[in-house]
Amino acid sequence: MPLDKRTREQMLAHCGEIHEDDGTDPREFFKASRIHKKDDRKTKQLCRQVAETLDQVLSGEISDDVLRGLRVSGVVPAPDASRLLVTLYADCDPEGFDRDTIEQQLAVRHGQLRYEIAASITRKKTPTLVFNVIGPDCTSNEKSNEVQQ
Template structure:
């Protein structure tokens, strides 16, 4: 924002030096750029779609009894939408919980899960899925993003 001479003199009377954010509405100054907000909105939308798809796949399309008790707690971009961190938790408290075993089984079938996500989501490239198995004492994060 270019300041005219009169406004600049008025501002200098109130402060020692003029900075780039002087005279700018703070709501506009601290708002992220439009394209950044758009990308963030799209990344969160993708995370919600991936969470819904994986919940359905875990619920019964895998045919694996050990993984059918998993529920998606959250899906977050890590660090961007090309790679997603999927947090899952075990919904069967009566079963013995083996975190490392579940993590290795998820790594083994991550290709199939990525294929299911690619079929459900319209994107040029399917995101790479990384899994985090939450401990049974951890409460679910309560959302998909």
Template sequence: MTRDRSRGRAGSARDADSFFGAAEDRKVERKERQLCRQVQEAVSEALAGIEDDVLLEVWVADVEPAPDAGRLAVIVQAPRGASPDEVAARLENVAGYLRAEVASAITRKRVPTLTFRVLPPETGGIS
């Protein structure tokens, strides 16, 4: 006894495309988040190895696709006593080094371009 495999598939092509399309989107998002996490770790480690008093105290807050995984925005927190413009200028000076460190830390055919956004220093404390 053989089963008729064509039964029930007439309307399933449309449903399958929408289902698997959503699964593919989730997979891409997961891969982008994974890449951002790897880049955040690599940039943090690379900044710790740079002999620059200002960049030594910079904290990598987040990395996000800008607009996709081909270009990543590295969001850093400026240390107290340093202006965001000064930190941005110093980061631009070492951008090539940071990208090379990212290239050695990830496994991808193309290394993403890094852009930097510098947040002002936190002004928290007891008043």
């Protein structure tokens, strides 16, 4: 169906203007907000499940005395749900805290911890874990700031 002259002129007048949504697929533009909310909810659910599983494993199921003194302070996606940042708090005396030993033991037990997480969640792929250990000498404000990052 041919366009009349006035409609064609109006359409051509708009072609010279650049808008913020130029070059994007409208289906993706309007769908992104709904998908982001769903992914955000599922990501939070995954982080909570991982935190509960790790806290349970570290509290008694693991046969390592160095790791038994760790408590899960928080789990956040880093940058997405395929990789999780696990913040652990060392529940011990400040004199007995040795970050290097704890990080070495976490590296040794990394596979076992991922296995336990894979058994407790229903996902096709188990997320990669990155550990951040907080010492007992941190104040509660420092601990909450490190968890939020």
